[in-house]
Amino acid sequence: MLSLLRRRPGAQEPAAVSPVENPHDSQGDSATLREAVRSISGRASSMGREAAEVRGVIDDTTQSAQRSAEAVLALARRVQEITESQQAIGQVTQESLGAVERARGAVEGVGQEVVAIVSTLRQVADAAGGITQIALQTRLVAFNASVEAKRAGEAGRGFGVVADAVKDLAGKVEASSKQIMSTVAELNARIESLAAEIRAEPGQAAQGAFHRALGEVQAGVARINTAADGSRAICGDLGERMAGIEREIAGTGAALDVAMKRSESFLRVSEQLIETVSQCGIETEDTPYIQAAQHAAAQISQLLENALRTGVATAADLFDEAYQPISGSNPAQHTTRFVGLADRLFPQVQEHALTISPKVVYCIAVDRNGYVATHNQKYCQPQRAGDVVWNTANSRWRRIFNDRTGLASARNERPFLLQTYRRDMGGGNFIIMKEAAAPIVVNGRHWGGLRLAFQF
Template structure:
């Protein structure tokens, strides 16, 4: 289906024999040694990719934890401020309760004076009652004498009867006043007992007991707020210490990532060296196939330019316009329609190269995928997890592997990496890439990913 693997020179000489690859057959023992190196390098690359992937996962988790801790620290600070405000309000409430107590005591003093005045009114009413009683007796006697006087005492009798009736009314009113004053005296005396301050709590009235309960409750709130503020302060200090440790851990992870990068590059360089030795390896068919397919994509694009199907400016358009309401973010460019028409005929055919092939995509030099394999070109559903795994077209993959493949201009590039398949599934795979050059200008690369 694809042409035989093209042997390429490494610095113009064969890696072991010192001559161009393909000029003579390598000795069997050398072939075996190189084959062994290739397999060990491949195994080392796989392990390095796994370790790097786990480190990346740990970095992401660490970053999320740092963000969560920072947010929690902010919330604790807000709680501390709120507790301080509660403390201030509580102190103010205690002052208000004390002022209320003082005001009530002043009212109690006035009430005592009112009770004394009411008792004076009661005594005066009693005196009026006695006077009214005496007046009635006098009026009664006057009435009797007036009747004895006959016609001459008739006018005086009328006056005496009127005075007697008036005295009766005054006596009745006085008694009502005495009764009302008596009731007021009892009520005000009870109120006085309720609002008067006493030394012993058990002798206090219900009002002062209620004030004491409020005061005690406010004091408890104040104490609790102060205790909570102290706890929050201690917690804040601990979180600052944890945050510092997390930053230190992050720096250590960064250093480990850099070292794992070097480790991964060593394995990739070994694989690359073995591949350039002109000796057939398990990666050779994929390298050969991706080079041939990249040439086919190149020809299709150059034919499009020659027939004015697209302009050079449109083909190299890097003004990626975001597609609204897409997550992960998708973009469009001026060459997507051409890519949709031309690329699938090459990309889909590459999937039948081997059951190990995972995908084959043409990307521009920035890692932009205009059109992916059909099985990954589903419209987004609004489910981020599903869309991440199944809507991989119109997206920019500018991660380490993606950008390296997109910008590689050597005959081929072989990399090892761990791919996120979605839903927490990861697969370690290899990727062979070959450059796509149009009119002498590097456009991007063809990426062919396959399982070990």
């Protein structure tokens, strides 16, 4: 009956026992077999629960690794942007250093011009000094001429007038020359001060204020450039480290994928063992829920066939898979052409199934894609805007559950399917449960499945 109960190869055959000699052995063997089957069922159920827990933890870890990989990738992009910015800063600082050098050269050129101006002003001052000496001499000659004119009397009067005029003119020339010399001296002092500001003396520590300012700018730009170089080096090292982290995360993701596949195999073995035990004809703790799921699936099938027969709905309506998104829903909800029919027909079957046992969590009819037109009444609450955690737990209708368990139940065409899985209740809350599923067939066409979930 069960491979686990079969005789091991090479084991010695037990001695045949006559039914007449042992009238109670048949009943005893049957009771032992039933007890063994129930024990296997219980162990398989426990194994399935552990497998579902492990699979759930692996799934959580995989999602966490994916989020970490996305975060590292985003950080790597930011580091790359910073590196590019630092490179731009380095380029600008190099250009700034070049500009400072050009300014320094220009100032030195101005300094040379100033030196030339100072030399010219000195020449002007010397010329003014010469004019002043000539004026003094002219005044002296004019004075002597005036004295001689007075001695000559009436004959020298005209000459005396000329001499006086020459003396006055010489005085004015002297005064103008002195004023020129004063102005040149003042201008020379100012130009000397300017020359001191912009003078650059090679090999001397003391430089002009302008060159000191240029030197400070140059030093500041150099420090910025050095800092940018250091930052680029740090970013480069950080980029290499993040690349290593990305590789490690990718390796972890690959390992988790392998672990997930193996956990899937482990879980399938557990489910197949539970199904095999359930098919052996001996009632187990899962039998009532399997029978309830099959009975509810038959009722849904009958209701849908009646709707087609009476013209309440068409086959095109019933098998409509053009799901229309409901705007603003989160998690996403959809509508189809058979939602109204489902709202009218399904609750009478689904709500009654909840009364089978306190362990029953939900009973829903889904189409082949895992779409839930209408859920149990307690899970058909209108969504709350911005409250995705509450919506996930309480607004489970009009949604598509196309995860591993959902699609397996929706597309199962065997008499029944028994699965163990972890259900997301929202807000990081999960519960481990079993699910018995039976196919819903409408006029010979597979429509979906009846999902009945119950706790351990």
